[in-house]
Amino acid sequence: MQQFWKERYRQQEMVYGSEPNVFFKEQLQGLAPGKILLPAAGEGRNAVYAASQGWDVLAFDYSTAWLARRKR
Numbered sequence: 001m002q003q004f005w006k007e008r009y010r011q012q013e014m015v016y017g018s019e020p021n022v023f024f025k026e027q028l029q030g031l032a033p034g035k036i037l038l039p040a041a042g043e044g045r046n047a048v049y050a051a052s053q054g055w056d057v058l059a060f061d062y063s064t065a066w067l068a069r070r071k072r
């Protein structure tokens with residue numbers, strides 16, 4: 001499984017784009033910012049969005065391939 005995600009995130013472009021997931025964005029709209037845990041965060045687009053809205057975000061993912069790509 002690790003190899004699957006390593007290959008998936010190998011490309012330069014973000015796999016799912018940079019905008020947050022529509023459902024995720026809608027769900028946050030009615031909530032007051034606080035702490036949020038985002039497991040399986042992928043490339044972090046939802047985590048970045050939540051942080052930009054004032055949330056204290058802890059996000060992680062099984063694959064570290066995206067992180068290596070971001071350090072390039």
